[in-house]
Amino acid sequence: MSQATNPNQGRPIWLHIFFLTLTPLASVILVPWWVMTYGVTREEIIAMMVLWIITGMGVTVGYHRLFSHASFRTPAPLRFLAALFGGAAWQGSAIRWCSGHRHHHSKVDTDEDPYNVKRGFWWSHMGWVMFENPRGEVFDNVPDLKRDPILAFQHRWYMLLSVGFNVGVPVLLGLWLNDVGGMLLFAGLVRVVLVHHFTFLINSLAHIVGKQPWSDANTSKDNWFLSFLTFGEGYHNYHHAFAGDYRNGTKYYNVDPSKWLIWSLSKIGLASDLRRVGADVILRRRFEESLGRVQNYQEKKETPIELQTLCDDFILAWTEFKDEWATVLRTSSKAQKKALKASRRRVTGILKEWELAVQEFTSRPKLSYGDAS
Ligand SMILES: [Zn+2]
Ligand SMILES: [Zn+2]
Structure with a gap:
């Protein structure tokens, strides 16, 4: 088998393969059926949007800019929320996610880049999630995160926390609004699928389509459209050039809600040491x-x-x-x-x-x- 000889692809992880295949499939089948049978309520759409923003920014502000790049500091309660909301995007624990992401930055476009775009769109988008990393689970490039008790806790109880949030919150909303099925479908399933693929697009499309004003030494691209889906992460060529900057879009007209949130938190004393390139x-x-x-x-x-x-x-x-x-x-x-x-x-x-x-x-x-x- 060819995969046995491939140093970048370990054994298949069937849980991930089923999850990543069945959740989009179930959405595509269940949403039209639900809408035709019951219609769609304003509350379902609002709950889906709010949870998309909370968990999406858990990834962009929390997992990415706070934990992976330490581009600002924030008090422990907010670090906890970032770990909780980022974990609810169902992309692995912060320690696992950030370890892979730091490898991506230091080894971009090589065999050691977990989502190496040179292996094609699908590999960089979601294929890489479906296979074990043949280099093993060492997480040796995140010693700072492993020392953090909040992140160690989140890593240990990741499954419980993410399942609890993704099932518990929609069920509670459903009980409150008398619409458990609709909330599970829109605020649970569909929202998880959307956040998954919007995030994955940064590893795939933001390394394929866009401009390279900052460097063409790697495949990263600035793609303003993706910023609308990912709270500002589309300015990926800038991000690869200046990864420690808390901003991804530096211009006032760049759509970068993650930057706006971090900046706003700093104005009310909830974020400090915002790192920005001169x-x-x-x-x-x-x-x-x-x-x-x-x-x-x-x-x-x-x-x-x-x-x-x-x-x-x-x-x-x-x-x-x-x-x-x-x-x-x-x-x-x-x-x-x-x-x-x-x-x-x-x-x-x-x-x-x-x-x-x-x-x-x-x-x-x-x-x-x-x-x-
Ligand atoms: Zn990248
Ligand atoms: Zn990064």
Whole structure:
């Protein structure tokens, strides 16, 4: 058998195979039948949406940005809620999830990346969940999480907690609203399936479709559409470039509800030490990435329109930086202002380098920037 020789695929986990196959199938069959037989109530839709938000953000804010990347700090009761709600998304304990995710970041696109997209869409989407990891369950890259009593507790009692939440909450809502079947179907089954596949899309589609403004050294992509389904996780190319940043979409117009929630929690004293990459570091990365691509285009003798687009991109990034800088300057302390002034000096330096680079390229006959307009 070929799978025996594959170092990335252990034995099948039948429980996962049945669960991941039967839950979408049951949804597709039961929802039309239920709607045609009983109709659908506003309460069913609201309960499904609210539990989607709570458990989806349990994954994005809790499992991902808080536990995997430690991009902010929060008091123990909130860590507990993050573990409870993230666990209710039925994607494994936080320790298991974060261990796999840290491997994904450090070994992206290689055999050791658990959801290596180079093995195809289905493997990165859900195939990887269906097989044992042949390297075993060591979780040696999450010592900080194993020390956390809340996460150790959640790991130990994961099955009980997730089954209890996913069955218990819909049943309680159903008893309250006299609609146990509808709540189990919409707020339980359908919601779990939706959160599963929206999360899986980040491992699959966000490594296949989208733009790469920050780096093309790996397959990750910025895909704004996926951010609507995953509370901001669609800016995946930025995330792979700056994984410790509590934001995935840095611009004010980027849809990143996870960032908004963390920021809001910090304003009421429930989150602290929000890690963010400095605007000058971001601009420097953008500059180097653009420059590298212009050089590639130059070598391949591609159209000057590409250079025009990159210049526009850079000018946009620069304008945004200036806006952000002006806002921060109005509100920040003396020390922050001093740091920002140094940051601005560095950015002005980058701009000068960029202008020189553009001049150099535009003066070459094969790639005339002036001809593009
Ligand atoms: Zn990724
Ligand atoms: Zn990550």
